Amino acid sequence: MSRFRHLISIDDLTKDDILYLLKQAERFEDIAMGKRCKYLEGKILANLFFEPSTRTRMSFETAMKRLGGDVINMTAHEASSVAKGETLADTIRVVSNYADAIVLRHPLEGSARFASENSTVPIINAGDGAGQHPTQTLLDLYTIMKESTLEGCKIALMGDLKYSRTVHSLIKALTLFNTTIYLISPPMLKLPAEFLEGLNGRIEEVELEDVISEIDVLYVTRIQKERFPDEEEYKKVSGSYVINRNIISRAKESMIVMHPLPRINEIDVDVDSTEHAKYFKQAFYGVPIRMAILYELLKDGDGCE
């Protein structure tokens, strides 16, 4: 039996569930890199993307195929029945007759939870508007575990802390691991205070210069142009949140730099060739972690236990 029926929100998982998935992901790494297996042979995954996505959709597709399963896609929704006005509830009811699990990305918050109430097969939330994106959080945790240390880690989150759902879910999950969290952002993109209600853990607003020499992880997010009233303001603010070689020269040798990608100019390309840069590795880790999730939701009881 699977530990959970759907994956809707990181809040639905216990620390034990998370650690279990991270450990499973580690076991799938060689398969993620090409070793053949048939764990999910005969299973079909449906990708339902009502919003564009490159890496999330492709990494789910890769994960499913590496596990020996098949993938069906609905991406160009202009061409499908959605454009004719079909409800999400009906789309889900129909597709759950075709596939053994559904990956859903949808612009409305709570759509994945609603989909799970209308589905006969597991739903995996691949982002619901400004809401949840639990597989991103799991791959972030996995990257920290693999490239640094998760338990007790000192992590600085930098950039748009107000609107970034990636950051919001990650903070919640990190507080389970006895971490110290530093928040670095322009004043108008600060983490909303009510977000910290009910969270316990060491969380502090700082400047990068104050903590660069002691952190284990620097997690950088994109500052989006559309958050600013005008281009001038955007350029002024975003320019002061750029990571370059000069800044990271003051960091610990083991400090890692992460980014959910795509980056614009938050991380100078100069940093790419340093040992600190782990953002492309992070993108790769999306495959084994999604394999672990798919396997957990679709396994029949035999397989690679």
Place this chain on the structure above:
Amino acid sequence: MNDVKHLVISKIKDGTVIDHITPGLAILVLKILGIKPKSSEAVSMAMNVESAKMGKKDIVKVEGKYIGDQELNKIALIAPEATINLIQNYEIIRKFNVKPPEVVENIIKCPNPNCISNSNEPIKSRFRIFLDESRVKAVCDYCGRKLINLEDYI
């Protein structure tokens, strides 16, 4: 009874009396109970009347009908101090305080325009109710929006 001379609305023979409603919210109480324009219940209501316990209060009396506990407990969303008296033949046969339910469906409207519960899907709004520093608060089960002052969203 010694408070007869203060009664603003008459006693009922059989039915449900909701007393100690937060002043000014009786109309919302009716709404929560599903009593709307063209409803057939015999209802009397008093707003902002004097109360020894609360200063001012509202009262709602529904004649000839015993409203179920589950329905009545929803009143706690906006009037946690409300008390219920079930009346039979002018006598109180049961008296209790309302308790907020853990989950309410289709009563609170989520203020988040991007919440799936505000779309044209076949969906009921659903909120989890909790007490925080003795205030009743709610969280949207779909988008996670937290609400205080629930009376603004009913």
